[in-house]
Amino acid sequence: MHSLQFTAESSSDGMVERDFTVGGVPGVLWSPAPGADRAPLVLMGHGGGNHKKHPAMAGRARLLVTGCGFHVAVIDAPGHGDRPRTPHDEQEIAELYRARAAGEPEGPIVVRYNAHLAELAVPEWQATLDALQELPEIGADGRVGYFGINMGTAIGIPLVAIEPRITAAVFGQHWPDVLVEKARRITVPIEFDMQWDDEHIPREAALTLFDAFASKEKTLHANAGRHKELPRFEADSAVRFFARHLGRAVTPPA
Amino acid sequence: MHSLQFTAESSSDGMVERDFTVGGVPGVLWSPAPGADRAPLVLMGHGGGNHKKHPAMAGRARLLVTGCGFHVAVIDAPGHGDRPRTPHDEQEIAELYRARAAGEPEGPIVVRYNAHLAELAVPEWQATLDALQELPEIGADGRVGYFGINMGTAIGIPLVAIEPRITAAVFGQHWPDVLVEKARRITVPIEFDMQWDDEHIPREAALTLFDAFASKEKTLHANAGRHKELPRFEADSAVRFFARHLGRAVTPPA
Numbered sequence: 001m002h003s004l005q006f007t008a009e010s011s012s013d014g015m016v017e018r019d020f021t022v023g024g025v026p027g028v029l030w031s032p033a034p035g036a037d038r039a040p041l042v043l044m045g046h047g048g049g050n051h052k053k054h055p056a057m058a059g060r061a062r063l064l065v066t067g068c069g070f071h072v073a074v075i076d077a078p079g080h081g082d083r084p085r086t087p088h089d090e091q092e093i094a095e096l097y098r099a100r101a102a103g104e105p106e107g108p109i110v111v112r113y114n115a116h117l118a119e120l121a122v123p124e125w126q127a128t129l130d131a132l133q134e135l136p137e138i139g140a141d142g143r144v145g146y147f148g149i150n151m152g153t154a155i156g157i158p159l160v161a162i163e164p165r166i167t168a169a170v171f172g173q174h175w176p177d178v179l180v181e182k183a184r185r186i187t188v189p190i191e192f193d194m195q196w197d198d199e200h201i202p203r204e205a206a207l208t209l210f211d212a213f214a215s216k217e218k219t220l221h222a223n224a225g226r227h228k229e230l231p232r233f234e235a236d237s238a239v240r241f242f243a244r245h246l247g248r249a250v251t252p253p254a
Numbered sequence: 255m256h257s258l259q260f261t262a263e264s265s266s267d268g269m270v271e272r273d274f275t276v277g278g279v280p281g282v283l284w285s286p287a288p289g290a291d292r293a294p295l296v297l298m299g300h301g302g303g304n305h306k307k308h309p310a311m312a313g314r315a316r317l318l319v320t321g322c323g324f325h326v327a328v329i330d331a332p333g334h335g336d337r338p339r340t341p342h343d344e345q346e347i348a349e350l351y352r353a354r355a356a357g358e359p360e361g362p363i364v365v366r367y368n369a370h371l372a373e374l375a376v377p378e379w380q381a382t383l384d385a386l387q388e389l390p391e392i393g394a395d396g397r398v399g400y401f402g403i404n405m406g407t408a409i410g411i412p413l414v415a416i417e418p419r420i421t422a423a424v425f426g427q428h429w430p431d432v433l434v435e436k437a438r439r440i441t442v443p444i445e446f447d448m449q450w451d452d453e454h455i456p457r458e459a460a461l462t463l464f465d466a467f468a469s470k471e472k473t474l475h476a477n478a479g480r481h482k483e484l485p486r487f488e489a490d491s492a493v494r495f496f497a498r499h500l501g502r503a504v505t506p507p508a
Contacts, residue, residue: 196465196474207461211450215478219485220450222464222474231473233498237491244487 004131015065022131025124026082027075028052030061031137038139040246041071041132043125043166045148045156048110051081060147063239068248071138075128077155078120088116106200107175114154115178121155122162129165143246147238149173149193149230161185168245170238172221173230175201176209183212190218191241193234198227258385269319276385279378280336281329282306284315285391292393294500295325295386297379297420299402299410302364305335314401317493322502325392329382331409332374342370360454361429368408369432375409376416383419397500401492403427403447403484415439422499424492426475427484429455430463437466444472445495447488452481 002023016031052074061072079089092113133140146169148156153171161182172193194206243250256277270285306328315326333343346367387394400423402410407425415436426447448460464474497504
């Protein structure tokens, strides 16, 4: 088992940020101020082309840490953030840009590339979770959630499908193709975001993926707007979802 | 214009409850403690077979009044609550019970009967709103929302379609048949609830009605479960929706 190495630490406004690596994979752990009780952990998957400290990640982490007292961890996906790109990564990214420039649908390329990344990332997430649970402020029996949209869903659905430690998840905005079979094995509570006027993911495709989850408790949030227009209030909604299912009250900002 | 007559008043836990009539239609107005500043008003439509003080109405009112400082008004729909049933009401209700007992779809009867009730109820709501806006604690230029599910949507969509004073609405759980044309005239922000496994309203029918709203800001909340299983957290979500759009912060219960 790989152990967790902290490589940097800072803090601001009541949130501690610690960079770490597990088996060479770089991550970040955001936590409440030291001395707090053991608390639930939310794993967050970043979007395609982004990285572990993208403002969307840091912003959601702040809501979860300062609002609920949770720990939040993000790792760079393969080929993303501080990790090197392989020739295969470069080839797929070039193909994606070519399709975009040509006005061709990007779905088939994104689906294929994300499925490849998920195969690599799922065992990395499991090793990261093993190592995070060694920390006394998290612990091996604490509650764990997963929150990832777009590529974070392409990696998160296969992860949650095989990872019994994760007991609640927020997903959204992905094609169903390779994910439906795995979604059918997920029974934990789910919140799922889609954009009603998504120019990349057909409406029926999004509804098909939501429908596939075997979860008794699942909620679809569909908002008017295009792919990139997911409203900010959906992050607040995700925080309340995790507060309900991981067992903390939400404290609103002062 | 009919004026508003208060007929009873009580209060509990920081919420004042005043029964009223406007033009013979009985209603209830729930308000913050006297002396509060002028505040927005949420009109709530009750469900079929229920009445203005059904626990679902009183519970949602408490969230809106004590959480946001809003006023909340509900009136009995025609043939409901303290209002007499006509022979036509009795006939339609008997037909609904007959269809249920026979295992026939209730949709066609509910759609037809609710459309009839909406024709009567919309002018009653407009007269009620006129009279409520005469009250100094509400005022003629304050913000107004509408919140109604089931029959509350059958009455609310025609009302919001023609009533420019209502600037945000929560609807849900109704067939699209007679409502789609009116929904297409609605442009204010909408939150719309459906049940993903509704045994009465087909999934496609619910999605069709949501799709019809012309609103730039609209959100669909679809939850796993049958018709009567709309989760309680959707009431909390509606409160946050009105807080966003009518301009108040939500204060969580102590």
